[in-house]
Amino acid sequence: MIRLTLRELRVAPAQHIATLIVSTIGAVLATIVIETDQVLTSQSAVGGFTRHGFVRLLLDVLGSVFLFVAIFVSCIVIANTFGIVMAARSQRIALLRLLGAEGRVLRRGVALEGVIVGAVGGVLGTLLGVGIANALVAVLTSSGTFLAAPSPLWTPLLVAPTLIAVATTAGAAWFGSRRVASVTPLEATGVGQEASLADLQRGARPWLGYACLAVGALILAGGVAIGARTPFGLFVAAPGGGLSFLGFVLASNTVLPPVLRLVGALFGRSAPVALARANALRHPARSARSAVGLVIGVTLVTMFAVAAACFGTQAGAVAAGAPPQEAASDAAFVALVLGVLGVLIGFSLAIAAVGLVNSLSLSVLQRRREIGLLRALGLDRRQVRIMVLVESLQLTIAGGLVGLVLGIVYGWAAALTALSSDHHIGGYFLPTIPVSLVVIVLAAAAVLAVVASLAPTRRATAVSPVTALAVD
Amino acid sequence: MSDDTAAVRARNLRKVYGTGGTEVAALREVDLDIEAGRLTAIMGPSGSGKSTLMHLLAGLDRPTSGAVWYDDVDITGLDDRRLTALRRTDIGFVFQAFNLVPTLTVLENILLPFELGGTRPDAGRLRWIDERIAELGLTALLRRRPHQLSGGQQQRVAIARALGIRPRMIFADEPTGNLDSRTGQEVLSMLEAATREHHQAVVLVTHDPAAAAHADRVLFISDGAIVHDVGRTGASTLSEMVLDLAGHR
Numbered sequence: 001m002i003r004l005t006l007r008e009l010r011v012a013p014a015q016h017i018a019t020l021i022v023s024t025i026g027a028v029l030a031t032i033v034i035e036t037d038q039v040l041t042s043q044s045a046v047g048g049f050t051r052h053g054f055v056r057l058l059l060d061v062l063g064s065v066f067l068f069v070a071i072f073v074s075c076i077v078i079a080n081t082f083g084i085v086m087a088a089r090s091q092r093i094a095l096l097r098l099l100g101a102e103g104r105v106l107r108r109g110v111a112l113e114g115v116i117v118g119a120v121g122g123v124l125g126t127l128l129g130v131g132i133a134n135a136l137v138a139v140l141t142s143s144g145t146f147l148a149a150p151s152p153l154w155t156p157l158l159v160a161p162t163l164i165a166v167a168t169t170a171g172a173a174w175f176g177s178r179r180v181a182s183v184t185p186l187e188a189t190g191v192g193q194e195a196s197l198a199d200l201q202r203g204a205r206p207w208l209g210y211a212c213l214a215v216g217a218l219i220l221a222g223g224v225a226i227g228a229r230t231p232f233g234l235f236v237a238a239p240g241g242g243l244s245f246l247g248f249v250l251a252s253n254t255v256l257p258p259v260l261r262l263v264g265a266l267f268g269r270s271a272p273v274a275l276a277r278a279n280a281l282r283h284p285a286r287s288a289r290s291a292v293g294l295v296i297g298v299t300l301v302t303m304f305a306v307a308a309a310c311f312g313t314q315a316g317a318v319a320a321g322a323p324p325q326e327a328a329s330d331a332a333f334v335a336l337v338l339g340v341l342g343v344l345i346g347f348s349l350a351i352a353a354v355g356l357v358n359s360l361s362l363s364v365l366q367r368r369r370e371i372g373l374l375r376a377l378g379l380d381r382r383q384v385r386i387m388v389l390v391e392s393l394q395l396t397i398a399g400g401l402v403g404l405v406l407g408i409v410y411g412w413a414a415a416l417t418a419l420s421s422d423h424h425i426g427g428y429f430l431p432t433i434p435v436s437l438v439v440i441v442l443a444a445a446a447v448l449a450v451v452a453s454l455a456p457t458r459r460a461t462a463v464s465p466v467t468a469l470a471v472d
Numbered sequence: 473m474s475d476d477t478a479a480v481r482a483r484n485l486r487k488v489y490g491t492g493g494t495e496v497a498a499l500r501e502v503d504l505d506i507e508a509g510r511l512t513a514i515m516g517p518s519g520s521g522k523s524t525l526m527h528l529l530a531g532l533d534r535p536t537s538g539a540v541w542y543d544d545v546d547i548t549g550l551d552d553r554r555l556t557a558l559r560r561t562d563i564g565f566v567f568q569a570f571n572l573v574p575t576l577t578v579l580e581n582i583l584l585p586f587e588l589g590g591t592r593p594d595a596g597r598l599r600w601i602d603e604r605i606a607e608l609g610l611t612a613l614l615r616r617r618p619h620q621l622s623g624g625q626q627q628r629v630a631i632a633r634a635l636g637i638r639p640r641m642i643f644a645d646e647p648t649g650n651l652d653s654r655t656g657q658e659v660l661s662m663l664e665a666a667t668r669e670h671h672q673a674v675v676l677v678t679h680d681p682a683a684a685a686h687a688d689r690v691l692f693i694s695d696g697a698i699v700h701d702v703g704r705t706g707a708s709t710l711s712e713m714v715l716d717l718a719g720h721r
Contacts, residue, residue, distance in 0.1 A: 004587065008575070092573060095571055096588060099565070099584055100559040100561070100588050101556070101560075101588040184532070185532055185559065188567070188571060
């Protein structure tokens, strides 16, 4: 079986590019968190930032939370990606099952693929992360923000990102390959190919999702309450937020389709639009799966942006009550935190984009015959293009809207937990929602839709009407 | 295994799809013995239940009621794990779509069932496989990949893979469906030879009378029941029987 796995990696490495990118990004994040702590420790040793115990504590806590979030997101996107890879491979899996391979054994082989891809991504990400940290330290030192101090960037701790990448990728690959177990050998006989599509829609666990959502929300609320006394409430709030978000992802099959329907109604009634809309709603689980990656990305972006905006607003209150010199130093630190946030936001967007391009490509790939039929019935290339683009837009805009709402809630909760214990702020406050953020997210969603639909569109318009007649 | 022992016996085999008002009986109360050393063809129009019968005999699908006996084991009661092991050791498949793994060479495809079971074929088995490879004219092609082969060659690889495990049964589902008629005849002759020379039980599912004419026994399925059970019969007679059946439906 190991030979089969290795051959799969050697012959068709392209199928794991998305996973490799995501695990690399995750390792970069983990590395940067570790390096941030290293650098801050060495800066403290030479006398920088030592007076601001609260801000440092906050940054360490934020770092841990970022790591948690990064691992969580990587898991979801990688599991999703492996689900897609398995769907594309289902015919071959069915053949192996027919010839006597146990589903469990095949799944172990897939998990091994995850281990290998994760290891490569982990090492790559660590190297990249150290490189980025080096560059940042150099820039910040030359700009005078940092004091010149020897920063030991290589520490034994740097094994952690690779270990984390391997563990998350293997685990997510195992979870994402659960479809392998449901592929019947009968599918190899040419029967039940349609059923395999129906299978793809299953795996919905709305009740479990609702349960996670409810329990997670309660824990999150508890964390916010603790946050009124100490920012350590983040250690309660973060898992709560994660759990509730996991619940949302599990329940997305039932939560997202109504949003998709609403957004779909915005695009009018022409034939290709109607086809795109009908398609999104005919396979609600597939559409939800495509959109959920984006929801994750936008939620993160929004969460960080809203948290940062709240931080910015509330920092004014802190500054007002602090000595001027301390306030100036605080402001520098806030700028640093916002800079780090900006970098992290870029990463989460990249993760989301990878997920979306992947999903759309699959959606077109699986509908080759249907697109061929439509072409045979007289849909021209331009209309095919519109159809794919509208489907893409519907997904990105629905994902964007849902992500905005969730992100505002999570970002507000994070800011409340982290800041409300500070005596200068004194209690709860309303969220600061940057209007520019909403505009940028929706515009970016539209741009992403166009970019993500480029490759699938090329594939879709290349489908000849003859495809509809092929027996295969 | 002696001549009078059936390789597989089916008793009261019934398969119903759907429930309540939408019930469709794909197979009704079929009794059938498949003998070793004979090529048995199952014929019938689309939707007659011939594919369903094959899937049940091969343990790919579960009957609504009835039993399929491999010796004294009723395979309809086996769990997925034991069915998987059964497919690996007792059943060979040859299908219309050639069903080779595209990333593996010819030899690797032939040895795949062993790899999937985590076993190594012993020396005796390797010799047996070598002989089948030679017999099927694949010796020069062992290092090629499926896409470098013609349709007929691919189908011969599938036959070699099926024979390699020395299965109790080989199921061939429209094995000539994607081949031109001359290549198709060649593949059928090879299945026929394997049946005779290695005392193999082979079930050939087809709607092509020319293919069924290679069989030692031809079963006609119509509306989920066996309506004719005849010995070796010429293609033209089989064609008439098919047309006759269509007229009576």
